[in-house]
Amino acid sequence: MGTVPTTVHPESNTQEGKTMKALAWFGAKDVRIIDAPVPDITEPDDVILKVTGTTICGSDLHLYHGEILALQKGDILGHEFMGIVDKLGPNVTNLKKGDRVVASFQIACGECEYCKQKLSSFCDRTNPSTLMNAMYGHRDAGFFGYSHFTGGFAGGQAEYVRVPKGNVNLLPIPEGVPDEKALYLSDVLATAYHCVMDTGVKEGDTVGVWGLGPIGQLVAKFAFLKGAKRVIGIDQVAERLVFAHDKVGVEPLDFSTHKDVVKRLQEISPGGIDVALDCGTFHQPKSLLHKVEKTLMLETDVSEIANEMIMSVKKGGRVGVIAAYAGYTNHFNIGALMEKGMRFIGNGQAPVHKWWKEVLDDYILTGKLDPTFILTHRVPLEDFPKLYAAFDQRKAGVIKVFVETKFSSPPAPGCPKTTRVDEWAN
Numbered sequence: 469m470g471t472v473p474t475t476v477h478p479e480s481n482t483q484e485g486k487t488m489k490a491l492a493w494f495g496a497k498d499v500r501i502i503d504a505p506v507p508d509i510t511e512p513d514d515v516i517l518k519v520t521g522t523t524i525c526g527s528d529l530h531l532y533h534g535e536i537l538a539l540q541k542g543d544i545l546g547h548e549f550m551g552i553v554d555k556l557g558p559n560v561t562n563l564k565k566g567d568r569v570v571a572s573f574q575i576a577c578g579e580c581e582y583c584k585q586k587l588s589s590f591c592d593r594t595n596p597s598t599l600m601n602a603m604y605g606h607r608d609a610g611f612f613g614y615s616h617f618t619g620g621f622a623g624g625q626a627e628y629v630r631v632p633k634g635n636v637n638l639l640p641i642p643e644g645v646p647d648e649k650a651l652y653l654s655d656v657l658a659t660a661y662h663c664v665m666d667t668g669v670k671e672g673d674t675v676g677v678w679g680l681g682p683i684g685q686l687v688a689k690f691a692f693l694k695g696a697k698r699v700i701g702i703d704q705v706a707e708r709l710v711f712a713h714d715k716v717g718v719e720p721l722d723f724s725t726h727k728d729v730v731k732r733l734q735e736i737s738p739g740g741i742d743v744a745l746d747c748g749t750f751h752q753p754k755s756l757l758h759k760v761e762k763t764l765m766l767e768t769d770v771s772e773i774a775n776e777m778i779m780s781v782k783k784g785g786r787v788g789v790i791a792a793y794a795g796y797t798n799h800f801n802i803g804a805l806m807e808k809g810m811r812f813i814g815n816g817q818a819p820v821h822k823w824w825k826e827v828l829d830d831y832i833l834t835g836k837l838d839p840t841f842i843l844t845h846r847v848p849l850e851d852f853p854k855l856y857a858a859f860d861q862r863k864a865g866v867i868k869v870f871v872e873t874k875f876s877s878p879p880a881p882g883c884p885k886t887t888r889v890d891e892w893a894n
């Protein structure tokens with residue numbers, strides 16, 4: 469479908485004769501560690517980072533399942549990473565070699581009408597994909613390691629990454645904040661905070677959270693920090709339900725036991741919940757009907773969570789969708805949405821630039837939030853292929869993982885020590 473002109477470009481120069489380890493996509497459930505050329509400064513605003521911490525996100529599972537368009541064999545994945553500035557282009561004036569920084573998962577230009585409002589995920593000038601224009605009417609920003617649908621930029625599940633527009637897409641991290649506390653500003657911390665802020669969780673609210681992966685756990689935590697009275701967490705992974713209860717104070721609702729989630733919510737929160745937040749995943753249909761429709765490509769996405777949220781909120785309630793969706797869904801209860809006068813909010817890909825400093829300054833530095841509570845495992849980069857499978861199967865109570873490279877510092881006190889995925893219990 470062609471491309472549109474942008475201010476940054478995914479094609480990268482490479483450093484002569486130098487190679488690095490990186491995780492690359494080769495097909496559905498086929499990701500491998502490859503030796504790739506080390507990227508070099510290509511445009512004057514570029515920064516080359518030595519990666520000291522990276523991870524896997526629930527969004528990577530959509531790629532792993534082949535649910536996102538426009539992936540190419542050999543694409544380097546990863547959009548949540550941090551590191552040390554190794555090389556800078558001549559236009560990067562606010563950083564120096566050796567600075568420790570976190571990258572935002574989106575590549576923003578810093579200058580367009582969206583970037584001026586810090587709505588970095590909506591940047592108009594960094595994603596050349598006309599396919600996204602055709603499907604959505606507009607384009608998101610370019611993202612690291614997230615297919616050619618979002619620009620085809622190499623990602624951060626690697627030892628080095630090229631960060632275009634390094635002036636704006638890197639946040640310096642103060643000394644004393646270990647990598648384990650900083651890394652997740654790249655995505656899940658900013659994303660969870662955005663979901664809660666954008667949907668407007670208020671003092672005294674009863675909040676339902678669908679999906680208790682890393683996003684759901686952090687959303688629940690931020691909802692309490694914003695004054696929610698009750699948070700009810702819906703999932704079927706026993707360890708995640710227990711984790712949310714024990715670490716965050718969430719009331720667990722196991723949908724494998726309570727098949728009718730709406731009925732159960734009406735029992736435990738008569739009159740309805742104030743806010744419903746979708747932190748689930750669009751590729752796990754529950755009903756046979758959606759399984760069939762999805763397999764036959766009659767829909768790309770599943771409306772089950774959306775409908776449960778619409779049915780469970782009070783009249784005039786609020787629904788936020790931070791979980792990623794790809795395209796179209798059937799059986800969406802638009803009638804109830806209209807009749808109940810609710811706000812149904814697509815939270816968008818989170819604008820990390822809008823929130824990362826606030827989360828760092830007001831929550832992490834003040835100690836109001838220790839984000840390492842979501843951290844369950846630490847593994848070396850070589851284990852990425854096994855980690856994709858284990859994270860997909862939610863093995864061994866995994867919530868969030870810190871993936872180390874040869875440039876990482878030793879684990880911070882109180883954080884998980886390095887293990888191998890093969891050693892994890894089932």
Ligand SMILES: NC(=O)c1ccc[n+]([C@@H]2O[C@H](COP(=O)([O-])OP(=O)(O)OC[C@H]3O[C@@H](n4cnc5c(N)ncnc54)[C@H](O)[C@@H]3O)[C@@H](O)[C@H]2O)c1
Pocket residue numbers: 525526527528529530655656659678679680681682683684702703704705708723747748749750752754772773790791792815816817818
């Ligand atoms: N908008 C953004 O900027 C942004 C950023 C990061 C992640 N995300 C999205 O947020 C979602 C959550 O991410 P994550 O890393 O926590 O993923 P995850 O895959 O680890 O967790 C998803 C959880 O949802 C649960 N789930 C599946 N079907 C469900 C259902 N019908 N009802 C309730 N729970 C259900 C799963 O059991 C799982 O525990 C993903 O869709 C991801 O793509 C969005």
Ligand SMILES: [Zn+2]
Pocket residue numbers: 525526527528547548573655656
């Ligand atoms: Zn992500």
Ligand SMILES: [Zn+2]
Pocket residue numbers: 576577578579580581582583590591592593
């Ligand atoms: Zn922009």
